[in-house]
Amino acid sequence: MIDYSTFTEEALEARWKDLxxxxxxxxxxxxxxxxxxxxxxxxxxxxxxKKLALKDELARIEHYLNPDIIA
Incomplete structure (x- = not known):
């Protein structure tokens, strides 16, 4: 699992877009x-x-982008 805490917001957004x-x-x-x-x-x-795994990873990235939103 990737540690997204070290990514910049721009990098997270780019990763989210690709995924x-x-x-x-x-x-x-x-x-x-x-x-x-x-x-x-x-x-x-x-x-x-694979699609489900991507969905989970997208959710993790969204958590880093919007930590105040509770899923």
Missing amino acids: SQDHADLDAAIQALAASPVPDLVVIGRLKR
Whole structure:
């Protein structure tokens, strides 16, 4: 796990933006695979786990950017 306490606010925002794009890309890939005639459920499951991990990391970054907001 990355220690975001040493990052500048600009670096955190840039990291959040990159991860947010990766999250959206995974979502699109999952939807495309699910729509295929014979979806590969193993691959879809792996992508969903990666997407969830990105969501968790995005939440950690948001905590550093907005520490007063309780999730």
